[in-house]
Amino acid sequence: MTERRLRRALVAVTMFAAVLVVAMVAIVFYWQAYLLGPSDEAFTRGPYLVRVGDSSAELHWRQDSSAPVELIAWAPGAGPSMAVDGRFTALRPGTRYSWTASIDGVARAAGSFRTAPATLAEPITLVAIGDYGSGDDHEWAVARVAAAQDPSLTVTTGDNSYLNAAGPLLDRNIFRPLAPLLQRAPLVVGLGDHDTFPPGPKALLDAFDLQAERHVAAYGPLQIIVLGVDGDATGVAEFAAKALAEPGFTRRLAVVHRPLQPGDPLLDVLRGRVDAVLSGHLHRYERRVVDGMLTFTVGTSGMGPGDLDFTQRTAGAAVSLLDYGLLRIDLRADGTTYTFIDERGRVLDRLAVP
Amino acid sequence: MIALRTVCLVAAATAATAGAVLERPGVFAMFGSCGLVLFVCGSGLTVSDAIPCRRGAFASSLACTVAGPLLVVRPPTVVAVAAGIVAALGQLAVLGAAIRSRSAGTTSAAT
Structure with missing residues (x-):
């Protein structure tokens, strides 16, 4: 009789432990999937615009890693422009471009700039x-x-x-x-x-x-x-x-x-x-x-x-x-x-x- | 432990049937709940069957414990159905042996 009770107690404790394991796994999963924010900032500074002309724009930045940064600028009606060493060229004057800085295929920063217009017809x-x-x-x-x-x-x-x-x-x-x-x-x-x-x-x-x-x-x-x-x-x-x-x-x-x-x-x-x-x-x-x-x-x-x-x-x-x-x-x-x-x-x- | 084995049997059979009948992703809710039941009850049965060790019952209980998480992680349907069938058949065999022992007037170690 005592052995039977002990066995039942052991089974109950084991099942309780299993419930705790399930709860623990559920908490960790929920934490990782829904509570944790995105990974740390990829850039320690910027990217920030240094200069914008009528057909060019230049961005600078600082980052901890040496991972390559892909900079793309785009405007409606214009094809995408890829920056070389942070510099966009062959842009259209007086146009609002949106830019995106990506590392490992993920956008880490974005913004926009307006190239200089030729005249003040556009304020x-x-x-x-x-x-x-x-x-x-x-x-x-x-x-x-x-x-x-x-x-x-x-x-x-x-x-x-x-x-x-x-x-x-x-x-x-x-x-x-x-x-x-x-x-x-x-x-x-x-x-x-x-x-x-x-x-x-x-x-x-x-x-x-x-x-x-x-x-x-x-x-x-x-x-x-x-x-x-x-x-x-x-x-x-x-x-x-x-x-x-x-x-x-x-x-x-x-x-x-x-x-x-x-x-x-x-x-x-x-x-x-x-x-x-x-x-x-x-x-x-x-x-x-x-x-x-x-x-x-x-x-x-x-x-x-x-x-x-x-x-x-x-x-x-x-x-x-x-x-x-x-x-x-x-x-x-x-x-x-x-x-x-x-x-x-x-x-x-x-x-x-x- | 007949009650726990019955619960495991029902959960495993339900998971196997749901995998064969229901469409994804609706079936995942059934897999998840059955998997949790199998994991918790299977853990208790595994310990019960380990001391003293009864190999056949232990193996079937362990199969339930393993099938539980397997069902929760949304496996391919064929894997889920197979796991459910294995767990259900194992418990069915142990339960049958226990019931036969009771009918014969002896106390089965599996109970």
Whole structure:
């Protein structure tokens, strides 16, 4: 009798163990099939657009593995284009292309870009951000709002990374917050004083394939002249004059980190030849006309105003705001509209220039 | 253990019949439930038949235990039907021997 009971107990324990095994297998299966997310990010940075022209586009990226990346761009009515070393060629002007970066046959990143149009018959939209590289919630918010504008270009007015532009800081301060923006529009990088603090801007310039802090970006009929931190630095006026002498552009913007002041000699070079000057440095949004030159200060895209004693309204500013935000610029054949949009998506200032 | 063997027999026979009659993928629900029953009950029977070891009964119980997971992983129909038939026949043989022993007035080790 005892032996029979023991046997029944043994059978019961074994069956219970079998039920536990079934439960365990079911949990593991459910976990793997329905709860686990996708595998880790294949790219440690990007892919992000470095430049887009009328018939070409270039993407950069970083990855841990050495697995080959297949880049394909496609547009309605155009055949697929394969990138070589991250560069697409033979694209159609003024066309929105979607791109996909695949590793081992699986898309790991995607985005889109618009090649430069030949004329302003098709409007060009760009956004300007500045003093943004804080890596905080405000920068992320401004980047989301900026991406929602679906710009063709993003111009930065400096201070891309705080406290400096050391290589290890760039992902936190630039590439992660701006990822949705960088997947659809190249960054025209203007340097700020924080970017030039030791160890210097080399990591930032290398990341965007730039040779120097002063450079010129062309996008179809638009020329953007990036002049660096100070407008009165040696050689800035000559650099600007040389860039302005290049033919073929119907619209020009100049970027200089520190806002120009009345009497600045650079104004004599730019006045009447560029549509507007974009600046940062002051953590405000300001719209001013300085010695007849329309200027915007956009130092509001991430780093807060700080001590208001050092963030005072500039005398003569038509508009001066402390709100976080970005400047949207719509270039059309019949004029230009400048719109300041805050981090909540509200329009706080608008100026239409015929 | 006649009750457990009967449960295994019914589950195995049901799986074999379902595999022969029902279409995929509707049959998978039947395979899954029968497979779980076979695995759990077959495990208990396997231990029961192992101590002391009764080779024929042990083999048939082990067949049920193996057939259970096999049915759960959605095998080809022919494999599922074969597994169900093997498990059912094994249990049928052991059950028949046990019932015959009871009728003869002896206590079968298989019970």
